[in-house]
Amino acid sequence: xxxxxxxKNKKIILIFALVVILGLSFILAMAFGSVxxxxxxxxKALFSGGEGSTEATIIRSIRLPRIxxxxxxxxxxxxxxxxxxxxxxxxxxSPNTIGVGSGAGFFVMLAMVLFPRNxxxxxxFAFIGALIATLAIFALAYFxxxxxxxxxxxxxxxSSFLTAGINLLKTLDTDIAVNINSFLVGSLSGVSFSDIxxxxxxxxxxFVFAVIMARPLNMLELGDEVAGSLGMRVGLTRxxxxxxxxxxxxxxxxxxxxxxFAGLIVPHICxxxxxxxxxxxxxxxxxxxxxxxxxxxxxxxxxASPYELPTGIIxxxxxxxxxxxxxxxxxxxxxxxx
Amino acid sequence: MLxxxxxxxxxxxxxILYDINVAFKTGKLTxxxxxxxxxxxxxxxxxxxxxxxxGGEIILDNExxxxxxxxxxxxxxxxxxxxxxxxxxxxxxxxxxxxRFPYLGFARKMGEEDKRIIRExxxxxxxxxxxxxxxxxxxxxxxxxxxxxxxxxQSCEYIVADEPTTYLDVKxxxxxxxxxxxxxxxxxxxxxxxHDIAKALEISDELIIMKNRKILFSGTPAEAIKAGIVEEVFxxxxxxxxxxxxxxxxxx
Numbered sequence: 001x002x003x004x005x006x007x008k009n010k011k012i013i014l015i016f017a018l019v020v021i022l023g024l025s026f027i028l029a030m031a032f033g034s035v036x037x038x039x040x041x042x043x044k045a046l047f048s049g050g051e052g053s054t055e056a057t058i059i060r061s062i063r064l065p066r067i068x069x070x071x072x073x074x075x076x077x078x079x080x081x082x083x084x085x086x087x088x089x090x091x092x093x094s095p096n097t098i099g100v101g102s103g104a105g106f107f108v109m110l111a112m113v114l115f116p117r118n119x120x121x122x123x124x125f126a127f128i129g130a131l132i133a134t135l136a137i138f139a140l141a142y143f144x145x146x147x148x149x150x151x152x153x154x155x156x157x158x159s160s161f162l163t164a165g166i167n168l169l170k171t172l173d174t175d176i177a178v179n180i181n182s183f184l185v186g187s188l189s190g191v192s193f194s195d196i197x198x199x200x201x202x203x204x205x206x207f208v209f210a211v212i213m214a215r216p217l218n219m220l221e222l223g224d225e226v227a228g229s230l231g232m233r234v235g236l237t238r239x240x241x242x243x244x245x246x247x248x249x250x251x252x253x254x255x256x257x258x259x260x261f262a263g264l265i266v267p268h269i270c271x272x273x274x275x276x277x278x279x280x281x282x283x284x285x286x287x288x289x290x291x292x293x294x295x296x297x298x299x300x301x302x303x304a305s306p307y308e309l310p311t312g313i314i315x316x317x318x319x320x321x322x323x324x325x326x327x328x329x330x331x332x333x334x335x336x337x338x
Numbered sequence: 339m340l341x342x343x344x345x346x347x348x349x350x351x352x353x354i355l356y357d358i359n360v361a362f363k364t365g366k367l368t369x370x371x372x373x374x375x376x377x378x379x380x381x382x383x384x385x386x387x388x389x390x391x392x393g394g395e396i397i398l399d400n401e402x403x404x405x406x407x408x409x410x411x412x413x414x415x416x417x418x419x420x421x422x423x424x425x426x427x428x429x430x431x432x433x434x435x436x437x438r439f440p441y442l443g444f445a446r447k448m449g450e451e452d453k454r455i456i457r458e459x460x461x462x463x464x465x466x467x468x469x470x471x472x473x474x475x476x477x478x479x480x481x482x483x484x485x486x487x488x489x490x491x492q493s494c495e496y497i498v499a500d501e502p503t504t505y506l507d508v509k510x511x512x513x514x515x516x517x518x519x520x521x522x523x524x525x526x527x528x529x530x531x532x533h534d535i536a537k538a539l540e541i542s543d544e545l546i547i548m549k550n551r552k553i554l555f556s557g558t559p560a561e562a563i564k565a566g567i568v569e570e571v572f573x574x575x576x577x578x579x580x581x582x583x584x585x586x587x588x589x590x
Contacts, residue, residue, distance in 0.1 A: 089424055212444070212445065212446065215436070215439065215442070215446045216439075216446075218426065218428060218432065218436065219436050219439065221424060221426045222422065222424065222426065222433075222436070223419075223422060223424055225386070225388055225419040226418075226419055226422060226485075228386055228387050228388060228408070229386040229387075229388075229412065229416070229417040229418070229419055229489075230412055230436055230437065230439045230440065230488075230492070231408045231409040231410075231411060231412025231413070231439060231440035232408065232439060233408055271427070275427040275428060275429075275472060276426045276427040276428060277426075277427075277428045277429070277432055
């Protein structure tokens with residue numbers, strides 16, 4: 001962030017732009033798909049109450065829940081990414097790279113195996129899995145030390161362990177192997193309102209806490225000793241932030257599977273645009289993350305129509321090259337040392 | 339008065355200091371000097387919770403300091419640690435505002451009084467003109483003053499800094515030390531750890547000399563010179579000369 005004057009105005013404009021982008025993405029995602037519906041029809045369908053033309057049904061019971069799921073997914077993953085990158089002071093931290101995602105994933109698969117007919121237990125399992133992964137990382141780090149490097153190493157260890165667990169379940173239970181692929185790459189296909197009701201509450205609540213915790217998150221980036229000198233309980237704060245990110249990531253995984261890149265690259269882009277003040281970074285990443293997932297999902301729906309490509313594949317196709325670009329331009333991780 | 343009574347301290351689970359007795363006088367600028375590894379940092383880190391009290395007591399204005407909660411502690415003693423490892427891309431104003439953390443409630447909303455104190459702190463550290471600039475874009479000297487402003491925003495009577503002049507050029511070093519002298523002149527109690535012996539002798543009211551995890555000397559710079567203890571501990575020669583009623587020290 002350079003210190004020109006009027007930087008605040010610039011930020012307000014950028015935030016406004018992000019809101020507009022999200023709005024446009026929303027309309028695009030409503031209008032396009034295997035059936036194209038004009039924007040006017042979309043608005044009519046949204047506000048017309050219960051009467052049912054085919055378009056209205058498509059809009060209200062297929063596209064709307066899916067779009068909300070996409071926005072929520074982007075918000076959840078991106079906010080979790082901002083938190084994890086800040087807490088671990090590591091540019092490479094994200095729900096997927098430190099094992100929170102695979103923890104949630106493993107437990108959701110476990111739920112699929114144990115309660116194949118009861119989808120509603122999945123958010124709970126996802127959260128438990130994310131939290132267990134977080135706690136395991138924390139315990140590992142605690143017995144060594146709570147430095148950022150140790151946490152990242154612990155995360156990678158836990159992650160690979162849980163990924164092995166996921167693959168084991170996949171091998172053992174051939175029934176779930178059939179529909180597990182879209183779960184593993186992350187997909188919003190067929191998401192209904194009932195799938196996202198509980199996750200929405202979880203993500204909403206966790207997001208509010210994330211906003212409240214933005215200042216402590218900023219302070220953690222000054223290093224443990226500075227934060228401690230300012231009267232912060234560093235260990236406790238870090239733990240609370242990790243729980244918040246577990247809730248966020250866990251809720252998303254519960255209905256969307258292992259969506260990856262959003263949690264890594266969206267916070268990165270926002271850091272470049274807005275600097276690393278979490279009070280700005282969190283809302284902006286949430287807005288941009290929502291649009292990003294929504295647009296990736298839209299591309300997945302229309303690119304190979306009438307077939308659908310899982311959101312996660314599109315996201316990685318777009319996110320992968322972008323991340324390579326970040327790595328090549330070393331400035332990408334300049335402020336956060338891996 | 340800030341007083342250590344028979345204090346033992348551990349850092350990272352290892353006991354480093356035993357049975358230390360030392361007092362920091364109210365309204366004075368006290369500097370702790372000593373060779374690397376003598377335990378200076380551990381000694382003062384008892385004041386920001388980085389080293390653990392495992393014996394004795396620390397008394398601050400007739401209160402048991404170690405029983406204070408972190409936020410209460412940070413309202414009494416502001417502590418600026420050595421070298422800041424990561425420089426975040428936040429504005430100088432935001433950095434300084436972190437100094438108000440010990441006073442913020444759960445919602446962490448700043449009041450008018452907080453904002454006034456932040457401005458006052460930036461004025462004292464002479465960084466008002468950099469208010470909107472990113473901390474990551476500041477030069478080393480200005481950045482250090484921004485961190486000092488953050489510490490001042492804590493509005494504490496006791497101000498502690500661990501080697502605040504490391505890596506700074508001559509001019510910035512002077513600016514930093516001038517700020518601490520000014521704070522002392524305003525009646526606050528300042529405790530510094532410094533590497534520059536000559537500067538320490540020059541600016542301090544009281545000097546504490548440590549070696550091998552023991553306190554060897556506590557008194558005024560003049561007394562220290564007279565006793566020859568500085569030369570003994572640092573194995574260096576100290577020359578004193580006076581000009582315009584100011585005493586200057588030169589080490590070789």
